[in-house]
Amino acid sequence: MFTDQASQEIQQLRAKSSQTKLHTLHAILRGRVFDGKFEVAGKTIGFGFVPNRASLVEGKLVLNGRIGFILPKQTTRYVDDATATLIATQGGIGVSPVRRQLLTGTAQTAQTATSDQKLEQEKGPETDLQPGLHSFEPPKYDELGRPRVESTDQLAFVGVLYFKLSPIDNQALGISIDLSDVQLGGRLAPTDDLARDLQLLFSDIVMKLDRESDDAFHSLLDDLNAAFRS
Numbered sequence: 001m002f003t004d005q006a007s008q009e010i011q012q013l014r015a016k017s018s019q020t021k022l023h024t025l026h027a028i029l030r031g032r033v034f035d036g037k038f039e040v041a042g043k044t045i046g047f048g049f050v051p052n053r054a055s056l057v058e059g060k061l062v063l064n065g066r067i068g069f070i071l072p073k074q075t076t077r078y079v080d081d082a083t084a085t086l087i088a089t090q091g092g093i094g095v096s097p098v099r100r101q102l103l104t105g106t107a108q109t110a111q112t113a114t115s116d117q118k119l120e121q122e123k124g125p126e127t128d129l130q131p132g133l134h135s136f137e138p139p140k141y142d143e144l145g146r147p148r149v150e151s152t153d154q155l156a157f158v159g160v161l162y163f164k165l166s167p168i169d170n171q172a173l174g175i176s177i178d179l180s181d182v183q184l185g186g187r188l189a190p191t192d193d194l195a196r197d198l199q200l201l202f203s204d205i206v207m208k209l210d211r212e213s214d215d216a217f218h219s220l221l222d223d224l225n226a227a228f229r230s
Helices: 004-017 115-122 193-207 215-229
Strands: 024-030 033-040 043-057 060-070 077-091 100-102 109-111 128-130 158-165 183-187
Touching: 024 043, 024 193, 043 077, 043 215, 158 193, 193 215
Parallel strands: 024 183
Antiparallel strands: 024 033, 033 043, 043 060, 060 077, 077 158, 100 109, 158 183
């Protein structure tokens, strides 16, 4: 015969298996908060992931922080010490944002730009030689023979970060959708200075992940943590 505890565990497993699974939380970076929302049973639930620490774990960027869930007509409920492990990125398109030099311990910035970035930003509109004909420069290639475009090398930047979140107990939060195996898709389209700085730091860190032993990488990681504390 089943004990009461065993029966309860079986009922919980059945309830969990019958729940709809949410695979991705879509968010946009505002300041240092990944802010988004999703719908469950016709109700909109807002959420925000606030990272407070970045580290390198087995060659992957890991963010630790707090996730808040805003349920209709209820107080905000939190998941503390949540982890977000970077599993993939999507490059940004368009003109690269100006690289900034972070001032240690502050959120203020001084703008610096490479010569390529200045050229890209100062370039005027293309003019037609004849209708349907445009003036093109010969393509440029990197040391591996790959064509350089407007968003490669020092002009490259990240547009979306994809993180694997640590399991979330939706039942403890009062949310009727399975959040035990969910990703966070964080879009970087900054409209404030802090988010702009974070986009550039994320971009530079991603480009150096295969060289995590370099002093420059650890300096960037320190800058990212300083930005989280600002």
